[in-house]
Amino acid sequence: MSATAPHPEAAEAAHPDAPELVVDRLTVRFAGLTALDEVSLTVAPGSLHALIGPNGAGKSTCFNVLSGVYRATSGSVRLGGTELTSLAPHRIAALGMARTFQNIALSGRLSTADNLMLGRHRLTRTGFVSAGLRLPGGRREERRHRDRVREIAEFVGIEEHLATPAGLLPYGVQKRVELARALCLEPRILLLDEPVAGMNGAERLAMAATLRQVRAGLGLSLLLVEHDMDMVARLADEVTVLDFGRRIASGPPAAVQRDPEVIRAYLGTGGNGERSEST
Structure with missing residues (x-):
């Protein structure tokens, strides 16, 4: 991960109906494999929150739970005051979440x-x-x-x-x-799975500019999964880092880039096995 200064734009005013997305101790298991292990994060209204991590970290699994494709084993996902973990995908979309x-x-x-x-x-x-x-x-x-x-x-x-x-x-x-x-x-929160x-x-530069316009012009909340760390550093207000299904760091991009656990995860030192693209 190359060090990049945080993007200079202040957070834009949120869409008047933009809800807070709260993921609380989310756990997902598949036949004994723990894909997510008590992961928590909060996407503030009108913010751009990045979810990053090496292949197999659990990013796609998290997105699939948020959008109703997968069921959580335990934990909570709340959009505003509504619990999402028991809802079908079309019900979640009707609440204003798109991906x-x-x-x-x-x-x-x-x-x-x-x-x-x-x-x-x-x-x-x-x-x-x-x-x-x-x-x-x-x-x-x-x-x-x-x-x-x-x-x-x-x-x-x-x-x-x-x-x-x-x-x-x-x-x-x-x-x-x-x-x-x-x-x-016409979503209130947008989940973007590797848009570039x-x-x-x-x-990539053009798409980054478009995402800035989406946020500024529409006031949406965005949750972004992306491997382009320079783009994450320029766009994100907050970053959550997953590794083997666990949250290992969270905070502003500059602080996360310096975190020893994040450096270890991306450099692979101390790794404990091959990763799978599917989680």
């Missing part, structure tokens, strides 16, 4: 615009009959959603690609489409 994925999960044959419209699904009020029969109410609602899709595409910088099938877009643009689709859910993975240097 992107480490591996792109777009519908390649659909246009970019239609991929973004999928993100508007939970906000749709018109029934299938009205939509299918193209009744006036359904048409008006679709126009509103299409207009909002266009606004979000412009905000993220992909408006010129709205008519293009997502599968034909360059990889870096597809990553932006995935971010835009998450924003189309596989990008070149210019694309």
Whole structure:
């Protein structure tokens, strides 16, 4: 991890509805393997919190619990005053949590615009009959959603690609489409799973600038999993470090970078086995 000064921007005003996300002693076990061991962290409203660690540290497992894909063995996850650990993914999304994925999960044959419209699904009020029969109410609602899709595409910088099938877009643009689709859910908190993975240097810088705009312009809370430590140091207010499922450090980026346990984890000194990409 290279030492980088914390980014100079002060925390922007949070979205008026931005809730606090509190993870309290979260534990996840799979057939005797402890993937998360009493992990705690708090994402303050309007902040950008980074969750980092070597491969196999438990970052993806944590994201999957937060979004309802995995069930916790014990512990608590609260968004505002609502406990999430027993809720299905669609219920969690309805509370205002959206996520992107480490591996792109777009519908390649659909246009970019239609991929973004999928993100508007939970906000749709018109029934299938009205939509299918193209009744006036359904048409008006679709126009509103299409207009909002266009606004979000412009905000993220992909408006010129709205008519293009997502599968034909360059990889870096597809990553932006995935971010835009998450924003189309109108979230209050956004989980970003390695948003610059596989990008070149210019694309990484551009995505970092976009994430600053998302935070400043929309006032969202962001929880970021990322291996680009320079990017983490520039963007994050707070960093939580996992290693083999346990929290080993937390605090501002500069302090975390100097922590001996973090240095040990990243350099591999004292390691106790091979890591798996899956956790």
